[in-house]
Amino acid sequence: MIAVGSDHGGFELKGYIIKHLEQRGIAYKDFGTYSEESVDYPDIAKTVCEAVTGGACKSGILICGTGIGISIAANKADGIRAALCGDVFSAKMAKQHNNANIICMGGRVIGSELACMIVDTWLDEKFEGGRHQNRLDKISALEN
Numbered sequence: 321m322i323a324v325g326s327d328h329g330g331f332e333l334k335g336y337i338i339k340h341l342e343q344r345g346i347a348y349k350d351f352g353t354y355s356e357e358s359v360d361y362p363d364i365a366k367t368v369c370e371a372v373t374g375g376a377c378k379s380g381i382l383i384c385g386t387g388i389g390i391s392i393a394a395n396k397a398d399g400i401r402a403a404l405c406g407d408v409f410s411a412k413m414a415k416q417h418n419n420a421n422i423i424c425m426g427g428r429v430i431g432s433e434l435a436c437m438i439v440d441t442w443l444d445e446k447f448e449g450g451r452h453q454n455r456l457d458k459i460s461a462l463e464n
């Protein structure tokens with residue numbers, strides 16, 4: 321189960337991503353927002369992060385206008401590794417090296433086709449472990 325959330329700046333792109341997940345038969349839960357009315361992205365980030373760290377969802381997709389604010393907010397949560405991606409190479413590395421459990425994108429930055437490729441890459445790649453796990457352990461040690 322993938323947790324999906326956006327603020328108003330990512331609302332339109334969230335719709336495309338959800339359609340894409342449905343086409344792939346991937347289960348998801350939509351944590352909002354549900355319109356283009358202005359909301360605060362930290363609230364959405366918090367809900368999606370709680371779904372991931374609590375175990376209700378395996379991973380998450382977060383979208384705001386740039387992807388910046390929502391990724392900053394998500395990375396405040398212990399146990400979250402949120403990667404802001406605007407290209408497919410970064411999405412690949414985000415899984416292989418960083419084992420990102422949340423991917424973030426900017427709805428006002430990238431188009432829907434690229435966004436779906438980013439999501440597919442991140443979903444389909446595998447974490448390499450080894451030296452990368454040591455680095456993730458050091459990131460965990462920085463948490464509260």
Ligand code: RB5
Nearest residue numbers: 329384385386388389390
């Ligand atoms: C909202 O206008 C916008 O600031 C937000 O979507 C995001 O881009 C923040 O980083």
